[in-house]
Amino acid sequence: MAIxxxxxAGVTTNSGAVYDGISRGTVVTASGTSVDFTSxxxxxxxxxxxxxxxxTSGTSNRLIQxxxxxxxxxGYSSYAMLTGSSSIQAATTGVTAGFxxxxxxxxxxxxxxxxxxxxxGNTWASSxxxxxxxxxxxxxxxxxxxxxxxxxxxxxTVNGTDTFDAGSINILYE
Amino acid sequence: MSSVIxxxxxxxxxxxxxxxxxGTNTVTLPAATGxxxxxxxxxxxxxTSGTSIDFTSxxxxxxxxxxxxxGVSTNGTSFFxxxxxxxGGIENTGYGGSGGSGTGGNANSAGFIVxxxxxxxxxxxxIATLANVSGNIWVISGTTTGSxxxxxxxxxxxxxLSxxxxxxxxxTVNGTDTFDAGSINIMYEG
Numbered sequence: 001m002a003i004x005x006x007x008x009a010g011v012t013t014n015s016g017a018v019y020d021g022i023s024r025g026t027v028v029t030a031s032g033t034s035v036d037f038t039s040x041x042x043x044x045x046x047x048x049x050x051x052x053x054x055x056t057s058g059t060s061n062r063l064i065q066x067x068x069x070x071x072x073x074x075g076y077s078s079y080a081m082l083t084g085s086s087s088i089q090a091a092t093t094g095v096t097a098g099f100x101x102x103x104x105x106x107x108x109x110x111x112x113x114x115x116x117x118x119x120x121g122n123t124w125a126s127s128x129x130x131x132x133x134x135x136x137x138x139x140x141x142x143x144x145x146x147x148x149x150x151x152x153x154x155x156x157t158v159n160g161t162d163t164f165d166a167g168s169i170n171i172l173y174e
Numbered sequence: 175m176s177s178v179i180x181x182x183x184x185x186x187x188x189x190x191x192x193x194x195x196x197g198t199n200t201v202t203l204p205a206a207t208g209x210x211x212x213x214x215x216x217x218x219x220x221x222t223s224g225t226s227i228d229f230t231s232x233x234x235x236x237x238x239x240x241x242x243x244x245g246v247s248t249n250g251t252s253f254f255x256x257x258x259x260x261x262g263g264i265e266n267t268g269y270g271g272s273g274g275s276g277t278g279g280n281a282n283s284a285g286f287i288v289x290x291x292x293x294x295x296x297x298x299x300x301i302a303t304l305a306n307v308s309g310n311i312w313v314i315s316g317t318t319t320g321s322x323x324x325x326x327x328x329x330x331x332x333x334x335l336s337x338x339x340x341x342x343x344x345x346t347v348n349g350t351d352t353f354d355a356g357s358i359n360i361m362y363e364g
Binding site for chain 2: 021022024026027048050051052053082083109110111112113115128129130131132133136137138139167168169170172
């Protein structure tokens with residue numbers, strides 16, 4: 001038996017439950033030039049964007065954008081690095097169009113996740129560590145003071161024209 | 175009244191308790207439907223012997239598992255590997271991903287590489303986070319660092335199990351190096 005606490009109707013009992021510690025979106029097979037997750041609740045403080053074998057047709061760095069009603073495409077502070085054969089490589093510098101994830105070749109396949117956390121108000125910070133088959137791994141971080149309450153996440157590329165051609169993407173939010 | 179006790183349909187009880195100290199406290203639940211879950215910590219295992227460390231009986235509702243490495247060392251240089259399993263046992267094929275550092279990188283389809291173990295003297299610490307994409311698809315992400323001048327490893331990857339995750343193994347690529355220092359534990363949540 002479960003209890004439902006309803007602000008209007010009072011206390012009732014039924015067979016449902018009331019709260020999910022971690023909510024999961026609907027998994028999306030990566031295709032097109034972008035993948036969107038919308039209707040993210042206003043109470044969310046952490047979002048995990050998960051990449052399972054994701055690939056694109058080109059070499060443009062992957063980009064994660066967040067938004068409030070519409071996607072925000074400027075104002076980010078974001079950097080990413082690549083682990084290389086003999087050194088850590090500075091792969092991106094000062095990307096402002098989104099939270100960037102470095103890539104190197106079209107053959108790169110992403111496995112791993114980016115975590116977005118709510119610092120305070122509408123300010124969000126990102127951190128990621130992901131595999132890239134041909135260049136080992138990408139890692140980086142960033143932040144954005146969003147103009148309103150976050151309700152959406154977009155996965156795309158810096159040039160906006162490379163297409164996703166493999167893998168699946170989903171989010172966890174809490 | 176300091177608590178409310180709910181009796182399960184088949185067995186057991188659930189007790190909702192107020193704090194012992196008087197006060198006006200409000201807990202607001204989000205406008206969502208689901209199941210309440212807690213962040214559960216496993217039992218830390220001393221990584222001081224053996225060739226592998228297993229965490230079993232992970233509940234089916236788990237969506238995230240955090241694997242914590244606390245000063246872990248082996249007697250060799252084989253990279254540390256995290257493997258996932260289900261009711262059929264630990265799976266040792268079909269992993270995608272890689273672990274990279276400033277001195278190179280490696281991929282291994284037998285498991286997730288989570289540390290570029292540079293030397294037998296290296297002592298490694300860090301966190302690996304496993305997240306459930308959908309069904310039996312899991313991704314891993316994290317970093318580990320070796321003390322004493324040994325490298326930091328960045329890693330990621332993905333793996334689709336044949337059934338529901340219920341166990342995790344930490345071992346090495348060659349499967350023969352033995353753990354000789356530190357401890358490992360997990361936290362899980364759903």
